[in-house]
Amino acid sequence: MRIIAIMNQKGGVGKTTSSVNIAAGLAKQGKKVLLLDLDSQGNSSSHLGIEVYPGMNTIYQVFSHEQPLSAVRQLVGQNLWLAPANMDLAAVDVELIDAEGREFILRRALDTAIKSGDAADLDYVIMDCPPALNTVTINALTAATEMFIPVQPHYLSLQGLSRLLETSALIKRRLNRNLAITGLLLCLYETGTRLAADVTDDLMRFLDEADPMAPWANARIFNSRIRRNIRLAEAPSFAQSIFEYAPESAGAHDYNNLVKEILADEVKLQEAPEAPRAAA
Ligand code: ADP
Ligand code: MG
Numbered sequence: 357m358r359i360i361a362i363m364n365q366k367g368g369v370g371k372t373t374s375s376v377n378i379a380a381g382l383a384k385q386g387k388k389v390l391l392l393d394l395d396s397q398g399n400s401s402s403h404l405g406i407e408v409y410p411g412m413n414t415i416y417q418v419f420s421h422e423q424p425l426s427a428v429r430q431l432v433g434q435n436l437w438l439a440p441a442n443m444d445l446a447a448v449d450v451e452l453i454d455a456e457g458r459e460f461i462l463r464r465a466l467d468t469a470i471k472s473g474d475a476a477d478l479d480y481v482i483m484d485c486p487p488a489l490n491t492v493t494i495n496a497l498t499a500a501t502e503m504f505i506p507v508q509p510h511y512l513s514l515q516g517l518s519r520l521l522e523t524s525a526l527i528k529r530r531l532n533r534n535l536a537i538t539g540l541l542l543c544l545y546e547t548g549t550r551l552a553a554d555v556t557d558d559l560m561r562f563l564d565e566a567d568p569m570a571p572w573a574n575a576r577i578f579n580s581r582i583r584r585n586i587r588l589a590e591a592p593s594f595a596q597s598i599f600e601y602a603p604e605s606a607g608a609h610d611y612n613n614l615v616k617e618i619l620a621d622e623v624k625l626q627e628a629p630e631a632p633r634a635a636a
């Protein structure tokens with residue numbers, strides 16, 4: 357099972373759009389996928405047509421130890437499950453401030469689900485992270501086997517990126533030695549502009565010059581770039597993934613290519629067995 361955190365502490369870079377469409381695209385390819393909405397804005401929940409009503413279980417119940425993941429996830433499409441989120445999740449930071457082992461709640465919930473057979477059917481867990489390095493995000497990175505970082509080609513993106521990579525290195529050292537920083541995903545890409553090309557070059561140079569011991573030394577930029585495409589921005593209002601809303605659009609084309617690239621990594625991962633998961 358691949359557990360992928362889609363993370364950038366910057367907002368508006370394409371985390372939710374990528375989480376939803378990667379999850380939907382993998383499900384379309386026959387993979388069994390669970391999408392965890394980890395943002396209290398609940399954007400990926402509403403993107404997939406789930407409006408949380410009072411009494412509905414959300415991922416908050418997992419963080420408050422009220423419910424197992426199996427009671428929170430719901431089927432939202434063929435091969436696709438969602439653990440929804442709403443504003444309740446914003447309380448987690450404060451409520452868990454003194455809780456021992458608070459970094460491991462999500463990882464334990466996933467391990468329990470896997471051991472009890474409730475998640476045995478899953479091939480992928482995709483986590484849509486909030487735009488913050490908060491307790492929920494640390495839980496995501498502690499539970500993840502991989503981290504994808506959506507970036508918008510922008511002159512300031514390198515600054516935030518080094519910070520994010522340093523943080524993930526710390527989490528890898530202290531909390532999750534299995535965390536691989538798989539790659540950067542260029543989102544909202546303006547094809548043919550000088551800016552996009554320049555920033556892409558800068559990002560490539562930054563990764564090339566990485567210390568070979570750095571946890572991101574093997575990170576790459578996904579070949580598939582997600583172009584700016586209005587259909588991607590419209591799809592959430594119709595509670596549909598891009599593959600349902602506009603299957604012929606550039607957005608569907610780009611995410612389809614990305615999904616193929618993600619699937620191609622399965623072969624590499626099988627060749628390099630992961631270190632045993634340390635007991636949390
Ligand atoms: P984040 O989750 O990182 O805050 P979102 O995925 O919500 O970012 O994207 C921010 C906004 O940009 C949303 O309105 C979304 O619909 C839009 N958007 C994201 N990716 C694209 C794209 N490739 N083309 C056009 N609009 C996009
Ligand atoms: Mg988001």
